[in-house]
Amino acid sequence: MxxxxxxxxxxxxxxxxxxxxxxxxxxxxxxxxxxxxxxxxxxxxxxxxxxxxxxxxxxxxxxxxxxxxxxxxxxxxxxxxxxxxxxxxxxxxxxxxxxxxxxxxxxxxxxxxxxxxxxxxxxxxxxxxxxxxxxxxxxxxxxxxxxxxxxxxxxxxxxxxxxxxxxxxxxxxxxxxxxxxxxxxxxxxxxxxxxxxxxxxxxxxxxxxxxxxxxxxxxxxxxxxxxxxxxDWSAFFQVFRLGWPIGLTNLSEVSLFAASAVMVGWLGTIPLAAHGIAIQLATATFLVHLGLSNAATIRAGRALGRRDGPNLRRGALVAVTASVLFAIVTIAIFLTWPEALMSLFLDPDDPSKPEIIAIGVGLVAIAALFQMADGGQVMAHGLLRGVQDTRVPLVISAVAYWLVGVLSGYVFGFVLGHGAMGVWSGLVLGLGVAVAALMWRFWRRALPRAVPAARPAAS
Incomplete structure (x- = not known):
């Protein structure tokens, strides 16, 4: 072998x-x-x-x-x-x-x-x-x-x-x-x-x-x-303790994107239309990372149940690598064909099409960077949920999404005058901080605590 x-x-x-x-x-x-x-x-x-x-x-x-x-x-x-x-x-x-x-x-x-x-x-x-x-x-x-x-x-x-x-x-x-x-x-x-x-x-x-x-x-x-x-009150509170931070984490992430839409909406209809198309593209690719993250949660959960540290580590490394490789492919596509991707969502005869594409091309370029950060944070969440660690990740996410993401998006977009691209730069920064902190949490804190005395086992 x-x-x-x-x-x-x-x-x-x-x-x-x-x-x-x-x-x-x-x-x-x-x-x-x-x-x-x-x-x-x-x-x-x-x-x-x-x-x-x-x-x-x-x-x-x-x-x-x-x-x-x-x-x-x-x-x-x-x-x-x-x-x-x-x-x-x-x-x-x-x-x-x-x-x-x-x-x-x-x-x-x-x-x-x-x-x-x-x-x-x-x-x-x-x-x-x-x-x-x-x-x-x-x-x-x-x-x-x-x-x-x-x-x-x-x-x-x-x-x-x-x-x-x-x-x-x-x-x-x-x-x-x-x-x-x-x-x-x-x-x-x-x-x-x-x-x-x-x-x-x-x-x-x-x-x-x-x-x-x-x-x-x-x-x-x-x-x-x-x-x-x-x-069954014991099981009730077991699910409750693990589940409520996940729900609030979902809320904090959704509200980050809602806030970005509101801010871009202040800039006018054309930037908001470009933002909406770029978000649709990013959402479609994000769902691939989400599916891999769900699979990582299941694999990590099984390894945790066996107290199988070596395979938990290997499985996590493979999951992260798969997400990164898909992000690289997506980045190449987004950077190579931004106009074609934007055009899929627009009426060819729409008189505002050139303006929307002009703004959208820049947003799609930032969405390429967005792939690595967004895929990384959802994968980190999946691994942390697999080892039943959800409370500290909630705090990390709320700080990264709101204090970093929304605030920096406003500063870049309006104080520094970069418009929609500035708002999106704030999104990337917030998600980047989230992925760095969440990955550190998994590899340095949650994983050693989950299986401190694990024995090797077959995958």
Missing amino acids: TPLSPYASHLRSLLVLGLPLIGGHLAQFAIQVTDTIMLGWYDVTALAALVLGSSFFYVLFLMGAGFGFAVMPLVAAELDNPDGETQIRRVTRMGIWLSMLVGLCSLVPLLLAEPILLAFGQEPALAGQAAVYLGIAGWGIVPALGVMVLKSYLAAMERVQVVLWVTILAAAMNAGMNYLLIFGKFGFPELGIRGAAIASVGVHVISLIGLVIYALRQFPEHELFVRLWRP
């Missing part, structure tokens, strides 16, 4: 888990893109209301999803434990409990969205339309968070193919239901933005039912839903 074979084994395992998870994230992204395109075809005002309403929805969803994400490393750590079935059941059930509680609490601001949006300075007509959307779509947050828990549970059980296919089917169902209900095709009523909201809820409910049936059939020994109503 050659010296490289352990690393090759880790790479194979990472890709077996990571590629379906990447596909699932891209399919989820396709759902959002489909909503945007179809309502854009229907009515521009409805599209603006959708963007506003769905942004509000996803802020609350990502906060609540922290408990779903927490289930992944907790389940993975028990896979190689002969008596782990009981603990897998306990933490998954309490992950469902916590997610349902957060979902029910989130219904209040979602169903009362109009005064909240007005308080944030939104136009009354736009706030009213967004509130109509959220009055229906808001009910989907409870099943959506349930889906997140079961996806994390099944991914940790290394049933990532079903996670991929359920998300692909959800994307197809969403497109079909949107077509029928937004435009009123084949005898269905023309409901516009209400149709998009109904489709969203329907997709979440059907996805949840499908995952529940699959889990019951494939893992009857876990008895996930037997006496689900009975509390």
